Amino acid sequence: MAYIQCRFFSEVLGLSTSMSVILPEPAASQIGMAGSNVAGPYPTLYLLHGMSDDDSIWMRRTSIERYVSNLGIAVVMPQADLSFYTDMAEGNRYWTFISEELPRVCRSFFPLSNRREDNFVAGLSMGGYGAFKLALRKPDQFCAAASLSGALNISHNLVDEVRGDKEITSLFKRIFGADGPQGTNNDLLTLVEEVAKQEGPKPLLYQCCGTEDFLYQDNLTFRDACHASGLPLTYNESPGSHDWAYWDAKIQDVLSWLPLNKTSN
Template sequence: MAFFDCHFHSDALGVAATMNVILPQPSTSQIGMAAQKHGAKHPTLLLLHGLSDDHSIWMRRTSIERYASKHGIAVVMPAVNRSFYTDMAYGPKYWTFISEELPAIARSFFPLAEERELNYVAGLSMGGYGALKLALTHPDRYAAAASLSGVVDIANRMQAFPQDAMLIFGEGAEVRGTASDLFHLAEQVVRSSQPSPQLYQICGTEDFLYEDNVRFRDYLRSIGLEAKYEEEPGQHEWGFWDRHIQNVLEWLPLPNRA
Protein backbone atom coordinates (compact mmCIF):
# COMPACT_ATOMS: atom_id res chain seq x y z
CA MET A 1 0.00 0.00 0.00
CA ALA A 2 1.00 3.61 -0.54
CA PHE A 3 0.25 6.23 2.12
CA PHE A 4 -0.39 9.93 1.41
CA ASP A 5 -0.72 12.76 3.93
CA CYS A 6 -2.57 15.22 1.73
CA HIS A 7 -3.01 18.96 2.34
CA PHE A 8 -5.13 20.98 -0.09
CA HIS A 9 -7.34 24.05 -0.31
CA SER A 10 -11.09 23.68 0.13
CA ASP A 11 -13.36 26.22 -1.51
CA ALA A 12 -16.31 24.88 0.50
CA LEU A 13 -14.52 25.48 3.82
CA GLY A 14 -12.53 28.53 2.73
CA VAL A 15 -9.37 27.14 4.35
CA ALA A 16 -6.71 24.47 3.89
CA ALA A 17 -8.04 20.94 4.47
CA THR A 18 -6.42 17.59 5.16
CA MET A 19 -6.94 13.92 4.41
CA ASN A 20 -4.97 10.71 4.71
CA VAL A 21 -5.20 8.38 1.73
CA ILE A 22 -3.99 4.81 1.33
CA LEU A 23 -3.86 3.23 -2.13
CA PRO A 24 -3.35 -0.37 -3.24
CA GLN A 25 0.14 -1.18 -4.46
CA PRO A 26 0.54 -4.78 -5.63
CA SER A 27 3.99 -6.04 -4.75
CA THR A 28 5.83 -9.32 -4.48
CA SER A 29 8.44 -8.04 -2.05
CA GLN A 30 6.50 -6.37 0.79
CA ILE A 31 7.14 -8.44 3.90
CA GLY A 32 4.04 -9.47 5.82
CA MET A 33 1.57 -7.62 3.56
CA ALA A 34 -0.94 -9.24 1.24
CA ALA A 35 -1.80 -7.11 -1.79
CA GLN A 36 -4.15 -7.12 -4.74
CA LYS A 37 -5.54 -4.67 -7.29
CA HIS A 38 -8.95 -4.61 -8.95
CA GLY A 39 -8.28 -2.40 -11.97
CA ALA A 40 -6.99 0.93 -13.23
CA LYS A 41 -9.17 2.80 -10.72
CA HIS A 42 -9.55 1.62 -7.15
CA PRO A 43 -12.70 0.74 -5.21
CA THR A 44 -12.83 3.35 -2.47
CA LEU A 45 -13.84 3.43 1.17
CA LEU A 46 -14.47 6.87 2.65
CA LEU A 47 -13.58 6.33 6.31
CA LEU A 48 -14.82 8.94 8.79
CA HIS A 49 -13.59 9.96 12.23
CA GLY A 50 -15.42 10.65 15.49
CA LEU A 51 -16.14 13.81 17.45
CA SER A 52 -12.81 14.24 19.26
CA ASP A 53 -10.55 13.01 16.44
CA ASP A 54 -9.19 14.00 13.04
CA HIS A 55 -8.12 12.53 9.69
CA SER A 56 -5.09 10.78 11.22
CA ILE A 57 -6.88 8.75 13.87
CA TRP A 58 -7.66 5.57 11.89
CA MET A 59 -3.99 5.28 10.91
CA ARG A 60 -2.85 5.90 14.50
CA ARG A 61 -5.29 3.64 16.38
CA THR A 62 -5.79 0.73 13.96
CA SER A 63 -3.92 -1.24 11.29
CA ILE A 64 -6.27 -0.01 8.56
CA GLU A 65 -3.45 0.07 5.98
CA ARG A 66 -2.66 -3.60 6.54
CA TYR A 67 -6.33 -4.58 6.67
CA ALA A 68 -7.18 -2.76 3.41
CA SER A 69 -4.17 -4.13 1.56
CA LYS A 70 -5.47 -7.67 1.12
CA HIS A 71 -8.78 -6.32 -0.23
CA GLY A 72 -7.23 -4.04 -2.84
CA ILE A 73 -9.26 -1.04 -1.71
CA ALA A 74 -8.32 2.63 -1.43
CA VAL A 75 -9.21 4.38 1.83
CA VAL A 76 -9.81 8.14 2.07
CA MET A 77 -9.82 9.63 5.58
CA PRO A 78 -10.70 13.37 5.75
CA ALA A 79 -10.88 15.80 8.69
CA VAL A 80 -14.15 17.58 9.51
CA ASN A 81 -13.55 18.81 13.09
CA ARG A 82 -16.66 18.71 15.36
CA SER A 83 -19.10 19.41 12.53
CA PHE A 84 -21.24 16.26 12.55
CA TYR A 85 -20.74 16.27 8.77
CA THR A 86 -23.12 19.21 8.44
CA ASP A 87 -23.16 22.69 6.90
CA MET A 88 -22.87 24.52 10.20
CA ALA A 89 -25.19 27.37 11.17
CA TYR A 90 -22.18 29.16 12.68
CA GLY A 91 -19.21 27.63 10.90
CA PRO A 92 -17.95 26.08 7.66
CA LYS A 93 -19.99 24.04 5.19
CA TYR A 94 -18.72 20.60 6.11
CA TRP A 95 -21.62 18.73 4.47
CA THR A 96 -20.89 20.42 1.16
CA PHE A 97 -17.23 19.60 1.68
CA ILE A 98 -17.69 15.91 2.50
CA SER A 99 -20.55 15.12 0.11
CA GLU A 100 -19.57 17.15 -2.96
CA GLU A 101 -16.13 18.74 -2.91
CA LEU A 102 -13.99 16.05 -1.28
CA PRO A 103 -14.94 13.16 -3.64
CA ALA A 104 -14.23 15.35 -6.68
CA ILE A 105 -10.90 16.57 -5.30
CA ALA A 106 -9.78 13.09 -4.22
CA ARG A 107 -10.59 11.68 -7.66
CA SER A 108 -8.67 14.49 -9.32
CA PHE A 109 -5.57 13.61 -7.26
CA PHE A 110 -5.80 9.81 -7.21
CA PRO A 111 -7.10 6.96 -9.47
CA LEU A 112 -10.33 6.36 -7.55
CA ALA A 113 -13.37 4.71 -9.10
CA GLU A 114 -16.48 6.85 -9.62
CA GLU A 115 -19.06 4.09 -10.03
CA ARG A 116 -21.61 3.63 -7.24
CA GLU A 117 -20.81 -0.10 -7.05
CA LEU A 118 -17.19 0.72 -6.15
CA ASN A 119 -17.80 3.40 -3.52
CA TYR A 120 -18.45 2.76 0.17
CA VAL A 121 -18.47 4.80 3.38
CA ALA A 122 -17.90 3.88 7.02
CA GLY A 123 -17.15 5.62 10.29
CA LEU A 124 -17.18 5.44 14.06
CA SER A 125 -19.35 7.40 16.50
CA MET A 126 -19.87 10.83 14.86
CA GLY A 127 -18.35 9.24 11.75
CA GLY A 128 -20.91 6.43 11.88
CA TYR A 129 -23.57 9.12 11.71
CA GLY A 130 -21.76 10.75 8.80
CA ALA A 131 -21.45 7.45 6.93
CA LEU A 132 -25.15 6.65 7.20
CA LYS A 133 -26.08 10.25 6.37
CA LEU A 134 -24.03 10.15 3.17
CA ALA A 135 -25.37 6.80 2.00
CA LEU A 136 -29.01 7.51 2.86
CA THR A 137 -28.88 10.99 1.32
CA HIS A 138 -27.09 9.75 -1.81
CA PRO A 139 -28.02 6.09 -2.31
CA ASP A 140 -27.13 6.64 -5.97
CA ARG A 141 -23.47 7.24 -5.02
CA TYR A 142 -22.70 4.63 -2.36
CA ALA A 143 -23.23 0.88 -2.58
CA ALA A 144 -22.66 0.29 1.14
CA ALA A 145 -22.34 2.11 4.45
CA ALA A 146 -21.18 0.90 7.86
CA SER A 147 -21.68 2.52 11.25
CA LEU A 148 -19.44 1.47 14.15
CA SER A 149 -20.90 2.65 17.48
CA GLY A 150 -22.64 5.38 15.51
CA VAL A 151 -24.53 8.44 16.72
CA VAL A 152 -27.67 7.26 14.96
CA ASP A 153 -30.23 9.38 16.87
CA ILE A 154 -28.71 12.82 16.57
CA ALA A 155 -31.80 14.67 17.80
CA ASN A 156 -31.54 12.77 21.07
CA ARG A 157 -27.77 12.70 21.41
CA MET A 158 -27.01 16.37 20.69
CA GLN A 159 -28.73 17.31 23.95
CA ALA A 160 -25.49 16.24 25.63
CA PHE A 161 -23.53 18.76 23.51
CA PRO A 162 -25.54 22.03 23.67
CA GLN A 163 -22.70 24.26 22.47
CA ASP A 164 -21.96 22.01 19.48
CA ALA A 165 -25.69 21.76 18.73
CA MET A 166 -26.05 25.54 18.68
CA LEU A 167 -23.02 26.03 16.39
CA ILE A 168 -24.05 23.23 14.03
CA PHE A 169 -27.83 23.58 13.83
CA GLY A 170 -28.55 27.02 15.27
CA GLU A 171 -30.27 28.24 18.41
CA GLY A 172 -33.33 26.10 19.18
CA ALA A 173 -33.27 24.35 15.81
CA GLU A 174 -35.43 21.24 15.43
CA VAL A 175 -33.39 18.38 13.94
CA ARG A 176 -35.93 15.57 13.94
CA GLY A 177 -37.65 15.15 10.61
CA THR A 178 -34.99 17.09 8.70
CA ALA A 179 -32.20 16.13 6.28
CA SER A 180 -29.93 15.73 9.33
CA ASP A 181 -32.12 13.04 10.91
CA LEU A 182 -31.18 9.44 9.98
CA PHE A 183 -34.68 8.16 10.80
CA HIS A 184 -36.14 10.64 8.31
CA LEU A 185 -33.49 9.86 5.67
CA ALA A 186 -34.10 6.12 5.97
CA GLU A 187 -37.83 6.65 5.41
CA GLN A 188 -37.09 8.78 2.35
CA VAL A 189 -34.97 6.00 0.84
CA VAL A 190 -37.78 3.49 1.34
CA ARG A 191 -40.24 5.83 -0.34
CA SER A 192 -37.96 6.55 -3.28
CA SER A 193 -37.42 4.41 -6.37
CA GLN A 194 -33.66 4.30 -5.83
CA PRO A 195 -31.93 1.12 -4.69
CA SER A 196 -30.97 1.17 -1.04
CA PRO A 197 -27.29 0.94 -0.14
CA GLN A 198 -26.29 -2.10 1.87
CA LEU A 199 -26.13 -1.10 5.53
CA TYR A 200 -24.07 -2.50 8.41
CA GLN A 201 -24.57 -1.44 12.03
CA ILE A 202 -22.40 -2.61 14.95
CA CYS A 203 -22.38 -1.44 18.57
CA GLY A 204 -21.10 -2.73 21.90
CA THR A 205 -23.69 -3.64 24.50
CA GLU A 206 -21.88 -1.54 27.12
CA ASP A 207 -21.58 1.48 24.81
CA PHE A 208 -23.47 4.61 25.91
CA LEU A 209 -24.93 4.70 22.37
CA TYR A 210 -26.23 1.12 22.53
CA GLU A 211 -29.89 1.93 23.21
CA ASP A 212 -29.94 4.48 20.37
CA ASN A 213 -28.50 1.85 18.03
CA VAL A 214 -31.08 -0.74 19.03
CA ARG A 215 -33.85 1.79 18.48
CA PHE A 216 -32.50 2.66 15.01
CA ARG A 217 -32.13 -1.04 14.14
CA ASP A 218 -35.75 -1.66 15.09
CA TYR A 219 -36.90 1.36 13.11
CA LEU A 220 -35.10 0.17 9.97
CA ARG A 221 -36.78 -3.20 10.32
CA SER A 222 -40.19 -1.60 10.85
CA ILE A 223 -39.99 0.31 7.56
CA GLY A 224 -38.59 -2.64 5.62
CA LEU A 225 -35.04 -1.35 5.13
CA GLU A 226 -32.61 -4.25 5.33
CA ALA A 227 -29.44 -3.81 7.39
CA LYS A 228 -26.87 -6.16 8.83
CA TYR A 229 -26.87 -5.64 12.59
CA GLU A 230 -24.33 -6.97 15.08
CA GLU A 231 -23.71 -6.42 18.76
CA GLU A 232 -21.36 -7.91 21.31
CA PRO A 233 -19.93 -6.98 24.70
CA GLY A 234 -17.90 -3.82 24.24
CA GLN A 235 -17.56 -0.15 25.01
CA HIS A 236 -16.85 3.04 23.04
CA GLU A 237 -13.16 2.32 22.47
CA TRP A 238 -10.52 1.58 19.84
CA GLY A 239 -10.01 -2.11 20.59
CA PHE A 240 -13.64 -2.64 19.56
CA TRP A 241 -13.33 -0.52 16.41
CA ASP A 242 -10.01 -2.06 15.37
CA ARG A 243 -11.61 -5.50 15.42
CA HIS A 244 -14.77 -4.50 13.64
CA ILE A 245 -13.31 -2.39 10.84
CA GLN A 246 -11.81 -5.70 9.70
CA ASN A 247 -15.32 -7.19 9.61
CA VAL A 248 -16.56 -4.19 7.66
CA LEU A 249 -13.86 -4.68 5.01
CA GLU A 250 -14.78 -8.37 4.72
CA TRP A 251 -18.46 -7.41 4.33
CA LEU A 252 -18.08 -4.73 1.66
CA PRO A 253 -19.52 -5.76 -1.75
CA LEU A 254 -16.20 -5.59 -3.61
CA PRO A 255 -16.09 -6.73 -7.26
CA ASN A 256 -14.44 -10.09 -6.54
CA ARG A 257 -17.27 -10.98 -4.16
CA ALA A 258 -20.08 -10.74 -6.68
Protein backbone atom coordinates in the same frame (compact mmCIF):
# COMPACT_ATOMS: atom_id res chain seq x y z
CA MET B 1 -0.10 -0.28 0.00
CA ALA B 2 0.81 3.34 -0.55
CA TYR B 3 -0.03 5.72 2.29
CA ILE B 4 -0.38 9.38 1.37
CA GLN B 5 -1.12 12.29 3.67
CA CYS B 6 -1.87 15.47 1.77
CA ARG B 7 -3.13 18.99 2.22
CA PHE B 8 -5.23 20.83 -0.32
CA PHE B 9 -7.28 23.98 -0.49
CA SER B 10 -11.04 23.47 -0.20
CA GLU B 11 -13.05 26.03 -2.09
CA VAL B 12 -16.16 25.00 -0.15
CA LEU B 13 -14.53 25.47 3.24
CA GLY B 14 -12.37 28.40 2.17
CA LEU B 15 -9.33 26.94 3.89
CA SER B 16 -6.55 24.39 3.61
CA THR B 17 -7.55 20.96 4.89
CA SER B 18 -6.05 17.47 5.03
CA MET B 19 -6.83 13.88 4.21
CA SER B 20 -5.08 10.56 4.65
CA VAL B 21 -5.28 8.12 1.73
CA ILE B 22 -4.36 4.46 1.26
CA LEU B 23 -3.91 3.27 -2.33
CA PRO B 24 -3.50 -0.31 -3.53
CA GLU B 25 -0.12 -1.42 -4.87
CA PRO B 26 1.91 -4.63 -5.10
CA ALA B 27 3.59 -5.20 -1.75
CA ALA B 28 5.66 -8.36 -2.15
CA SER B 29 8.70 -6.57 -0.72
CA GLN B 30 6.86 -5.27 2.34
CA ILE B 31 7.08 -7.63 5.29
CA GLY B 32 3.66 -8.89 6.41
CA MET B 33 1.72 -7.19 3.59
CA ALA B 34 -0.08 -9.18 0.91
CA GLY B 35 -0.50 -6.35 -1.58
CA SER B 36 -2.77 -6.22 -4.62
CA ASN B 37 -2.27 -6.25 -8.38
CA VAL B 38 -5.66 -4.68 -9.13
CA ALA B 39 -5.42 -1.81 -11.60
CA GLY B 40 -7.37 1.41 -11.16
CA PRO B 41 -9.77 3.00 -11.14
CA TYR B 42 -10.08 1.63 -7.60
CA PRO B 43 -13.16 0.94 -5.51
CA THR B 44 -13.12 3.46 -2.67
CA LEU B 45 -14.00 3.41 1.00
CA TYR B 46 -14.48 6.84 2.57
CA LEU B 47 -13.61 6.24 6.23
CA LEU B 48 -14.82 8.93 8.65
CA HIS B 49 -13.44 9.91 12.05
CA GLY B 50 -15.25 10.53 15.31
CA MET B 51 -15.97 13.63 17.35
CA SER B 52 -12.60 14.02 19.09
CA ASP B 53 -10.35 12.89 16.23
CA ASP B 54 -8.94 13.83 12.82
CA ASP B 55 -8.10 12.32 9.44
CA SER B 56 -5.04 10.45 10.79
CA ILE B 57 -6.80 8.59 13.60
CA TRP B 58 -7.70 5.38 11.74
CA MET B 59 -4.05 5.00 10.71
CA ARG B 60 -2.79 5.65 14.24
CA ARG B 61 -5.24 3.52 16.24
CA THR B 62 -5.98 0.57 13.92
CA SER B 63 -4.18 -1.60 11.38
CA ILE B 64 -6.44 -0.43 8.54
CA GLU B 65 -3.54 -0.32 6.04
CA ARG B 66 -2.73 -3.97 6.70
CA TYR B 67 -6.39 -5.01 6.68
CA VAL B 68 -7.00 -3.63 3.17
CA SER B 69 -3.65 -4.65 1.68
CA ASN B 70 -5.08 -7.51 -0.43
CA LEU B 71 -8.50 -6.04 -1.22
CA GLY B 72 -7.62 -3.75 -4.13
CA ILE B 73 -9.51 -0.88 -2.51
CA ALA B 74 -8.54 2.73 -1.83
CA VAL B 75 -9.34 4.27 1.56
CA VAL B 76 -9.93 8.03 1.87
CA MET B 77 -9.92 9.47 5.39
CA PRO B 78 -10.90 13.18 5.37
CA GLN B 79 -10.70 15.83 8.06
CA ALA B 80 -14.10 17.14 9.19
CA ASP B 81 -13.46 18.72 12.61
CA LEU B 82 -16.40 18.88 15.07
CA SER B 83 -18.99 19.26 12.34
CA PHE B 84 -21.10 16.10 12.41
CA TYR B 85 -20.53 16.17 8.64
CA THR B 86 -23.07 18.99 8.42
CA ASP B 87 -23.40 22.39 6.78
CA MET B 88 -23.20 24.09 10.16
CA ALA B 89 -25.62 26.77 11.30
CA GLU B 90 -22.62 28.68 12.67
CA GLY B 91 -19.54 27.36 10.97
CA ASN B 92 -18.40 25.71 7.80
CA ARG B 93 -20.18 23.71 5.10
CA TYR B 94 -18.78 20.28 5.89
CA TRP B 95 -21.71 18.39 4.36
CA THR B 96 -21.15 20.05 0.99
CA PHE B 97 -17.41 19.45 1.33
CA ILE B 98 -17.73 15.74 2.18
CA SER B 99 -20.57 14.86 -0.18
CA GLU B 100 -19.60 16.92 -3.25
CA GLU B 101 -16.13 18.47 -3.23
CA LEU B 102 -14.15 15.66 -1.59
CA PRO B 103 -15.05 12.89 -4.10
CA ARG B 104 -14.37 15.26 -6.99
CA VAL B 105 -10.98 16.32 -5.60
CA CYS B 106 -9.96 12.74 -4.78
CA ARG B 107 -10.79 11.53 -8.28
CA SER B 108 -8.72 14.35 -9.74
CA PHE B 109 -5.74 13.33 -7.57
CA PHE B 110 -6.01 9.54 -7.67
CA PRO B 111 -7.40 6.81 -10.01
CA LEU B 112 -10.65 6.21 -8.09
CA SER B 113 -13.83 4.73 -9.53
CA ASN B 114 -16.93 6.91 -9.81
CA ARG B 115 -19.29 3.95 -10.20
CA ARG B 116 -21.91 3.63 -7.49
CA GLU B 117 -21.14 -0.05 -6.97
CA ASP B 118 -17.50 0.82 -6.22
CA ASN B 119 -18.15 3.52 -3.60
CA PHE B 120 -18.60 2.84 0.11
CA VAL B 121 -18.55 4.87 3.31
CA ALA B 122 -17.97 3.92 6.95
CA GLY B 123 -17.19 5.64 10.21
CA LEU B 124 -17.19 5.46 13.98
CA SER B 125 -19.31 7.45 16.45
CA MET B 126 -19.81 10.87 14.80
CA GLY B 127 -18.38 9.27 11.66
CA GLY B 128 -20.97 6.49 11.82
CA TYR B 129 -23.62 9.18 11.73
CA GLY B 130 -21.85 10.82 8.80
CA ALA B 131 -21.51 7.53 6.92
CA PHE B 132 -25.22 6.71 7.15
CA LYS B 133 -26.17 10.29 6.30
CA LEU B 134 -24.05 10.12 3.14
CA ALA B 135 -25.55 6.81 2.05
CA LEU B 136 -29.14 7.80 2.84
CA ARG B 137 -28.95 11.25 1.24
CA LYS B 138 -26.80 10.09 -1.71
CA PRO B 139 -28.06 6.55 -2.44
CA ASP B 140 -27.26 7.06 -6.12
CA GLN B 141 -23.57 7.55 -5.25
CA PHE B 142 -22.92 5.03 -2.43
CA CYS B 143 -23.95 1.39 -2.62
CA ALA B 144 -23.02 0.49 0.98
CA ALA B 145 -22.38 2.17 4.33
CA ALA B 146 -21.25 0.99 7.75
CA SER B 147 -21.58 2.53 11.19
CA LEU B 148 -19.40 1.46 14.13
CA SER B 149 -20.85 2.67 17.45
CA GLY B 150 -22.58 5.45 15.55
CA ALA B 151 -24.35 8.48 17.01
CA LEU B 152 -27.47 7.48 15.09
CA ASN B 153 -30.25 9.15 17.10
CA ILE B 154 -28.89 12.62 17.74
CA SER B 155 -32.25 14.33 17.27
CA HIS B 156 -33.67 12.53 20.29
CA ASN B 157 -31.65 10.68 22.89
CA LEU B 158 -28.18 12.12 22.36
CA VAL B 159 -29.32 15.74 22.40
CA ASP B 160 -31.50 15.03 25.45
CA GLU B 161 -28.61 13.38 27.28
CA VAL B 162 -26.19 16.28 26.80
CA ARG B 163 -28.53 19.15 27.69
CA GLY B 164 -26.93 19.31 31.12
CA ASP B 165 -23.53 20.00 29.50
CA LYS B 166 -23.51 23.64 28.43
CA GLU B 167 -20.44 23.22 26.19
CA ILE B 168 -21.92 20.29 24.25
CA THR B 169 -25.34 21.95 24.08
CA SER B 170 -23.72 25.06 22.60
CA LEU B 171 -21.84 22.90 20.08
CA PHE B 172 -25.03 21.23 18.87
CA LYS B 173 -26.73 24.60 18.47
CA ARG B 174 -23.80 25.86 16.40
CA ILE B 175 -24.00 22.78 14.22
CA PHE B 176 -27.74 22.19 13.80
CA GLY B 177 -29.26 25.51 14.82
CA ALA B 178 -31.55 26.33 17.72
CA ASP B 179 -34.31 24.00 16.50
CA GLY B 180 -32.02 20.99 16.24
CA PRO B 181 -31.93 18.28 13.55
CA GLN B 182 -35.21 16.54 14.33
CA GLY B 183 -37.37 16.06 11.24
CA THR B 184 -34.74 17.48 8.87
CA ASN B 185 -32.36 15.84 6.41
CA ASN B 186 -29.79 15.79 9.24
CA ASP B 187 -32.02 13.37 11.19
CA LEU B 188 -31.17 9.76 10.31
CA LEU B 189 -34.54 8.43 11.49
CA THR B 190 -36.32 10.85 9.18
CA LEU B 191 -34.01 9.84 6.31
CA VAL B 192 -34.74 6.14 6.88
CA GLU B 193 -38.45 6.76 6.43
CA GLU B 194 -37.94 8.92 3.34
CA VAL B 195 -35.50 6.59 1.58
CA ALA B 196 -37.67 3.55 2.26
CA LYS B 197 -40.55 5.23 0.40
CA GLN B 198 -38.48 6.46 -2.54
CA GLU B 199 -38.01 4.73 -5.87
CA GLY B 200 -34.49 3.94 -6.95
CA PRO B 201 -31.48 2.26 -5.36
CA LYS B 202 -31.27 1.64 -1.63
CA PRO B 203 -27.88 1.51 0.10
CA LEU B 204 -26.84 -1.62 1.94
CA LEU B 205 -26.30 -0.77 5.61
CA TYR B 206 -24.09 -2.45 8.21
CA GLN B 207 -24.45 -1.42 11.86
CA CYS B 208 -22.53 -2.62 14.90
CA CYS B 209 -22.35 -1.43 18.49
CA GLY B 210 -20.99 -2.77 21.76
CA THR B 211 -23.57 -3.64 24.40
CA GLU B 212 -21.64 -1.57 26.99
CA ASP B 213 -21.47 1.48 24.72
CA PHE B 214 -23.24 4.65 25.91
CA LEU B 215 -24.79 4.85 22.42
CA TYR B 216 -26.19 1.31 22.55
CA GLN B 217 -29.83 2.33 23.07
CA ASP B 218 -29.60 4.86 20.24
CA ASN B 219 -28.32 2.09 18.00
CA LEU B 220 -31.26 -0.12 18.93
CA THR B 221 -33.63 2.70 17.99
CA PHE B 222 -32.00 3.04 14.57
CA ARG B 223 -31.98 -0.74 14.04
CA ASP B 224 -35.69 -0.95 14.82
CA ALA B 225 -36.45 1.95 12.46
CA CYS B 226 -34.66 0.20 9.60
CA HIS B 227 -36.42 -3.08 10.25
CA ALA B 228 -39.79 -1.33 10.37
CA SER B 229 -39.10 0.49 7.09
CA GLY B 230 -37.73 -2.53 5.26
CA LEU B 231 -34.33 -0.96 4.47
CA PRO B 232 -31.58 -3.59 4.04
CA LEU B 233 -29.62 -3.64 7.31
CA THR B 234 -27.05 -6.07 8.66
CA TYR B 235 -26.96 -5.59 12.43
CA ASN B 236 -24.32 -6.89 14.83
CA GLU B 237 -23.95 -6.41 18.56
CA SER B 238 -21.46 -7.94 20.96
CA PRO B 239 -19.77 -7.05 24.24
CA GLY B 240 -17.77 -3.87 23.81
CA SER B 241 -17.37 -0.22 24.75
CA HIS B 242 -16.79 3.04 22.90
CA ASP B 243 -13.09 2.38 22.32
CA TRP B 244 -10.44 1.50 19.76
CA ALA B 245 -10.12 -2.14 20.78
CA TYR B 246 -13.72 -2.60 19.62
CA TRP B 247 -13.34 -0.52 16.43
CA ASP B 248 -10.06 -2.17 15.38
CA ALA B 249 -11.82 -5.55 15.55
CA LYS B 250 -15.06 -4.45 13.92
CA ILE B 251 -13.54 -2.60 10.96
CA GLN B 252 -12.28 -6.02 9.85
CA ASP B 253 -15.87 -7.30 9.88
CA VAL B 254 -16.94 -4.27 7.86
CA LEU B 255 -14.27 -4.94 5.23
CA SER B 256 -15.40 -8.57 4.97
CA TRP B 257 -19.00 -7.42 4.54
CA LEU B 258 -18.34 -4.85 1.79
CA PRO B 259 -19.68 -6.00 -1.61
CA LEU B 260 -16.39 -5.94 -3.52
CA ASN B 261 -14.20 -8.42 -5.34
CA LYS B 262 -11.27 -9.29 -3.09
CA THR B 263 -8.07 -9.89 -5.03
CA SER B 264 -4.72 -11.00 -3.75
CA ASN B 265 -1.31 -11.79 -5.29
